[in-house]
Amino acid sequence: MPSTTLSIPTPDGRSDAFAAYPEEGGTHPGVLLYPDAFGPRPVLWDMARELADHGYYVLVPNVFHRHRPAPVFDLPDHITAEDRPALFGQIMPLIEAHTTERALSDAGAYLDFLTAQPEVGAGPVAAIGYCMGAVLAMRTATAHPDRVAAVAGFHPGALVTDQADSPHRRIPDLAAKVHLGLAEGDMTPEAITEISHAFDAAGVDYSCEIYPGTVHGYTMSDTDAFDAAGSQRHWERLLALLENTFKA
Numbered sequence: 001m002p003s004t005t006l007s008i009p010t011p012d013g014r015s016d017a018f019a020a021y022p023e024e025g026g027t028h029p030g031v032l033l034y035p036d037a038f039g040p041r042p043v044l045w046d047m048a049r050e051l052a053d054h055g056y057y058v059l060v061p062n063v064f065h066r067h068r069p070a071p072v073f074d075l076p077d078h079i080t081a082e083d084r085p086a087l088f089g090q091i092m093p094l095i096e097a098h099t100t101e102r103a104l105s106d107a108g109a110y111l112d113f114l115t116a117q118p119e120v121g122a123g124p125v126a127a128i129g130y131c132m133g134a135v136l137a138m139r140t141a142t143a144h145p146d147r148v149a150a151v152a153g154f155h156p157g158a159l160v161t162d163q164a165d166s167p168h169r170r171i172p173d174l175a176a177k178v179h180l181g182l183a184e185g186d187m188t189p190e191a192i193t194e195i196s197h198a199f200d201a202a203g204v205d206y207s208c209e210i211y212p213g214t215v216h217g218y219t220m221s222d223t224d225a226f227d228a229a230g231s232q233r234h235w236e237r238l239l240a241l242l243e244n245t246f247k248a
Contacts, residue, residue: 001049008061010109012102015065017110018045020052021119029246030114030125031058032140034133036155036220037091038079039063040070043222054239055247057120061110063103063136064094079223095132100139100165107140111147124149126242127176130219132157134180135167141178142170150245154181154234155216160191171198178206179241181234183214209237 003020018040022028031051035044040062048058062070073090076083114125127148129137134153141148151174153159159180160168178199182192192208199206211218211233217225219234 001052003045003049003052006059006113008109008113010065011105012066015106015109016062016069017113018048018060018070019058019117020045020048021057022052022055027119027121028055028057029123029242030117030120031056031242032110032114032125032127032137033058033060034063034127034129034136034140035060036129036131036133036217037095037157038075038087038220038223039072041075041222042071043220047219050235051238054242056126056242057114057117059110059114059117061106063098063106063133066097066102067094075222077222079220081224098132103136103139104143107136107143111140111144115147124176126150126152126245128152128154128238129156130154131217135159138167139170141176142167142173145173145175148176150241151176151178152181152238152241153179154219154238155183155186155214156180160187160195168195168198171195171204172202174202174204176204177241177245178204179237180206180208181230181237182208182210183216183218183230184210184212186210186216207237 006017008015064072127137127140134156141151211230214230218227218230
């Protein structure tokens with residue numbers, strides 16, 4: 001599966017990125033894949049290759065490019081529960097610095113770059129994300145409804161908050177199909193109800209599903225949160241969403 005590292009111009013400097021795409025020629029639907037809080041790393045690049053094998057051009061940007069190129073953090077080969085407190089001591093300042101304004105500035109640059117690639121077909125793309133990346137995918141889709149036709153978020157970060165810029169408040173701007181794959185405990189029942197009401201009121205074609213027996217991070221095979229059944233369900237839901245959006 002062909003893959004490459006890239007450099008994307010943004011208003012705040014260049015963002016490094018990873019891309020994977022099918023071996024055969026021609027053009028393919030584009031997918032903007034936002035990583036979880038641990039940032040771009042081999043497991044995300046492998047997931048991009050897996051998705052590319054199904055016929056998509058997948059771009060994985062380094063959302064922490066203002067700090068340093070990927071891999072951003074010095075991660076162990078396998079992230080355990082014992083590793084997390086020290087790691088999040090490094091990670092949380094970068095997450096807090098990645099404001100909505102920065103996220104939206106990057107999103108426009110990433111979409112411009114992705115859709116300009118010769119291997120990417122004309123028309124809208126998908127935005128998908130894991131953990132904090134699900135929030136970024138939702139922000140990208142609501143800010144660019146004409147450019148994003150599908151959104152998927154798995155073990156998402158805070159999609160419903162009491163802040164004025166909470167992602168769920170922009171759902172009326174959404175034009176994409178959506179799937180949210182929640183781990184048990186990712187969202188309160190009240191938050192699930194609130195975001196579901198927002199989707200319904202906006203007429204969004206969506207599904208919001210709790211994956212049984214999973215914990216936050218269940219897709220990431222380099223962590224002890226990984227759940228094989230949850231990961232498989234995620235691939236099934238993601239591929240179905242993309243196929244229904246781009247290949248139906």
